[in-house]
Amino acid sequence: MRLFLLPKEFNGTDTITLTGKNFNYIVKVLRLKENASLTGRDAAGNAWNLTILHIGKASVTLSAVRDAFAKERTDALPENRPRHNIILYQCLPKGRKMDEIVKRGTEIGVCAIVPVKSGNCIANLEENRAESRSERYEALIKEAVEQSGSLVPTRIGNLIDIKDVSSDFKKRSEAFGEPAIGLILHQCSLKEDQRDLVSVLKGFKGTVGVLVGPEGGFTDSECSLLMQEGFKPVLLRTNILRCETAAIYALSAVQALIETSEDN
Amino acid sequence: MRLFLLPKEFNGTDTITLTGKNFNYIVKVLRLKENASLTGRDAAGNAWNLTILHIGKASVTLSAVRDAFAKERTDALPENRPRHNIILYQCLPKGRKMDEIVKRGTEIGVCAIVPVKSGNCIANLEENRAESRSERYEALIKEAVEQSGSLVPTRIGNLIDIKDVSSDFKKRSEAFGEPAIGLILHQCSLKEDQRDLVSVLKGFKGTVGVLVGPEGGFTDSECSLLMQEGFKPVLLRTNILRCETAAIYALSAVQALIETSEDN
Numbered sequence: 001m002r003l004f005l006l007p008k009e010f011n012g013t014d015t016i017t018l019t020g021k022n023f024n025y026i027v028k029v030l031r032l033k034e035n036a037s038l039t040g041r042d043a044a045g046n047a048w049n050l051t052i053l054h055i056g057k058a059s060v061t062l063s064a065v066r067d068a069f070a071k072e073r074t075d076a077l078p079e080n081r082p083r084h085n086i087i088l089y090q091c092l093p094k095g096r097k098m099d100e101i102v103k104r105g106t107e108i109g110v111c112a113i114v115p116v117k118s119g120n121c122i123a124n125l126e127e128n129r130a131e132s133r134s135e136r137y138e139a140l141i142k143e144a145v146e147q148s149g150s151l152v153p154t155r156i157g158n159l160i161d162i163k164d165v166s167s168d169f170k171k172r173s174e175a176f177g178e179p180a181i182g183l184i185l186h187q188c189s190l191k192e193d194q195r196d197l198v199s200v201l202k203g204f205k206g207t208v209g210v211l212v213g214p215e216g217g218f219t220d221s222e223c224s225l226l227m228q229e230g231f232k233p234v235l236l237r238t239n240i241l242r243c244e245t246a247a248i249y250a251l252s253a254v255q256a257l258i259e260t261s262e263d264n
Numbered sequence: 265m266r267l268f269l270l271p272k273e274f275n276g277t278d279t280i281t282l283t284g285k286n287f288n289y290i291v292k293v294l295r296l297k298e299n300a301s302l303t304g305r306d307a308a309g310n311a312w313n314l315t316i317l318h319i320g321k322a323s324v325t326l327s328a329v330r331d332a333f334a335k336e337r338t339d340a341l342p343e344n345r346p347r348h349n350i351i352l353y354q355c356l357p358k359g360r361k362m363d364e365i366v367k368r369g370t371e372i373g374v375c376a377i378v379p380v381k382s383g384n385c386i387a388n389l390e391e392n393r394a395e396s397r398s399e400r401y402e403a404l405i406k407e408a409v410e411q412s413g414s415l416v417p418t419r420i421g422n423l424i425d426i427k428d429v430s431s432d433f434k435k436r437s438e439a440f441g442e443p444a445i446g447l448i449l450h451q452c453s454l455k456e457d458q459r460d461l462v463s464v465l466k467g468f469k470g471t472v473g474v475l476v477g478p479e480g481g482f483t484d485s486e487c488s489l490l491m492q493e494g495f496k497p498v499l500l501r502t503n504i505l506r507c508e509t510a511a512i513y514a515l516s517a518v519q520a521l522i523e524t525s526e527d528n
Contacts, residue, residue: 082501082502082503083501104509104512107503107505107506107509108502108503108505108509108513109502109503147506148503148504148505148506149503149504150503150504151503152503195525196520196523196524196525196526197520197524198520198521198524198526199524199525199526202526236520237346237347237519237520237523237524238346238372238373238519238520238523239346239371239372239373239412239413239414239415239416240412240413240414241371241372241412242371242411242412245368245371245372245512248368248509248512248513248516249372249512249516249520250516252512252513252514252516252517253516253517253519253520253521255501255502255517256460256461256462256500256501256502256513256517256520256521257462257517257520257521259460259501259502260460260461260462260463260501261459261460261463262460262462262463262466
């Protein structure tokens with residue numbers, strides 16, 4: 001199923017005319033013809049039934065009718081959607097690895113992805129790249145939502161320093177009004193007790209913040225700081241994973257654990 | 265850390281001369297020079313300390329000394345390796361999605377990946393492609409082991425029909441001498457009780473078989489058959505995932521659940 005993300009400007013009018021990338025996507029990529037229908041979602045997460053009225057040379061006009069889609073979906077598979085919030089704090093890895101993480105995280109239904117700068121980051125973090133980076137992530141999220149039909153409106157955060165992760169998580173998680181727990185994925189042995197995911201999340205239902213390191217992991221002082229601020233260090237009992245795999249692994253396991261119907 | 269997979273012919277001699285792809289990998293890709301060292305693993309899973317003695321035009325000769333590497337690793341992170349076996353039965357998806365699954369599955373430390381042909385498979389399964397497919401998977405596994413330093417020797421199985429999954433799993437899992445459970449990932453509502461992963465794996469420690477469908481999922485009769493044969497249907501409480509993400513999601517969550525130190 002494909003889902004089309006309506007532009008932010010869309011304010012519920014009966015028809016909408018799209019140009020540029022959106023025109024391209026509908027006419028060139030999806031190759032839809034006049035009278036074809038597709039499901040849209042607006043910035044607030046509402047579902048719309050869209051029908052193509054007219055295709056011009058560089059613009060496409062659609063009718064928009066509020067759709068019971070989301071409701072139907074919810075009725076059909078009442079428990080088959082993530083009910084709790086996951087926020088991914090990802091220290092920027094090298095090259096295009098972050099793209100992969102943004103795509104899969106969106107697909108899994110993470111509610112926010114916040115890029116983090118930490119001591120061992122070797123990615124190019126120049127300020128003048130911030131805007132293009134952020135634009136690329138937005139585009140990747142849009143594509144992943146459209147491909148997967150995710151009903152979670154995944155947001156991308158601005159790049160923050162690792163010392164601000166804890167306050168950022170506090171602010172974001174408080175908005176959800178659920179219990180919240182922050183996890184730091186640290187594959188080195190600490191002096192302190194370091195538990196596995198199942199053990200740390202036993203009986204927990206609520207918002208989870210997952211902090212994943214860059215290729216070189218975290219420094220001892222970064223770990224100590226986060227732990228002082230209440231983050232729980234987690235050791236994954238697995239092979240040595242590449243950092244993009246580690247993020248997906250953690251998000252998958254965390255979601256499976258907090259979405260269970262068991263009291264575990 | 266990089267790990268070099270020694271050719272199957274290697275039988276523990278003091279020196280080994282490599283040509284072709286192996287020569288290329290060491291000299292052209294890793295760009296190692298004479299006297300450089302790297303860690304190797306033989307077909308039986310033993311670790312070897314390799315040192316480059318001589319680089320020729322099309323061959324490289326190395327000395328090979330049995331290494332305490334695996335032991336050291338185990339001592340350093342005694343519990344930080346998968347202890348239980350996971351076997352992935354993956355219905356062949358379209359195009360190159362299987363490549364991604366093979367790579368990540370190897371990284372996570374799945375012990376076997378078995379391609380499966382099922383009713384909704386739309387991949388090209390022509391017999392004459394079987395050999396090149398199998399060769400490609402072997403190469404991907406080799407690359408993923410070398411990149412991730414996985415200590416699990418992941419095997420690729422021959423393509424089997426979905427009706428033979430149950431007997432194949434019985435045979436493979438019996439060899440491990442642990443309790444075994446087969447799971448079928450089915451994202452449609454069944455009449456029967458369909459539980460989530462945490463619930464199905466509660467208290468379970470042993471070998472897990474994970475059967476993941478192709479793009480179109482399983483047919484009702486495939487599901488019924490597998491369930492009659494003891495496979496448990498599992499519903500992931502997540503978004504609609506692409507099939508390659510579904511496989512990684514399930515493997516990650518399953519491994520996190522069976523590797524916990526909790527009794528859960």
